[in-house]
Amino acid sequence: MSPRRSATEARNTRSVILDRGVRVASVEGLEGLTIGRLATDLGMSKSGLLGHFGSKEVLQLAVVDTAAGVFVHEVSDRATGVEPGLPRLRALCEAWISYLERGVFPGGCFFTAAVAEFDDREGPVREAVAGMIGVWRRDLTFQIRLAANAGQLPEDTDADQLMFELYGVMLSLNHSLRLDRDRVAADRARRAVTRLLGV
Amino acid sequence: MSPRRSATEARNTRSVILDRGVRVASVEGLEGLTIGRLATDLGMSKSGLLGHFGSKEVLQLAVVDTAAGVFVHEVSDRATGVEPGLPRLRALCEAWISYLERGVFPGGCFFTAAVAEFDDREGPVREAVAGMIGVWRRDLTFQIRLAANAGQLPEDTDADQLMFELYGVMLSLNHSLRLDRDRVAADRARRAVTRLLGV
DNA sequence: CCTACCGATCGGTAGG
């Protein structure tokens, strides 16, 4: 009954806030994620919620971090056991497609939406988003290079070029899914990946 | 000196508002385009501005329409004189790349940003955006079909699949340009288009 | 974790 909770309870409350925050932000955007709305959703006061973060920007950064954790769990981790190089690359692409197809975030790919919203701004939120995407792109490029070195892809493969094109396939998939709920779009994406990586 | 202006002046004011509105919306989003800010930018009162439209939603619809006009002028029209089929398709893709590369809208592709912002909502603004993109996609698919029928592309070309992949190239280009101001991204896009359409 | 506030800004209206 006391308003002061233990550190464990505070951590739990924090993770409940972030869980909800990620879902709201994926639909309404990181700016449309308002403290008042989030607090009302969770049945707490604005100041109670804000106490966990201190400012909206810190909340946004924590939300980006949480979303990154979800992406790693739903995509990267699904390919962890797979042999590095082309098999791993294929597994990553399939996990990526599946992540979009299943609608892991209710508003589509969290990071695609975040880029569209923050690409013109400056500050730590933009940098956090760009940083996460940079890590993901480097992971992909690395697996492409491994595959090329192992002779699983043509020796003269331009890793950055191939990554650029794979990324485009996923952006096109997200676009189609969001715009016209096109259920066959995922198959188009799979066909494009197959063409890019060989059968 | 009188506050009442002629119909001609009103039309002119309206187009000045929309011109500015498109640029602001491409950066801040269609929701971030606020009446107060736009009015201040243009040195007029909120109610004076709102009088031209009646509501924010009508303003947003007019802004989407204006942006569509810019896209048609900067992309579609550039290929008007080119022979239909593969040559026209190539010209459209090059104009599309150039439009992104030149940064026709200060905030990157207006429609890509609008989709990210409105894909989860319902209402006329979402439908207007989806409608414009639908027309553009049909134009592309039509030229692909012409090219395939003329033997300029393989006979068994899947027009929707190829359109999906071309669209992905442009989304990837926009993504790279916005995220890391990558100047070579346009060349990656050109290489990808060449691979998709043949030399 | 709360109530009770703050100034700023939102979309929109009344009335001229």
Next chain:
DNA sequence: CCTACCGATCGGTAGG
């Protein structure tokens, strides 16, 4: 096209 206003909501703070 304006001034003057409306209620609602924004991020954030004071004080407990």
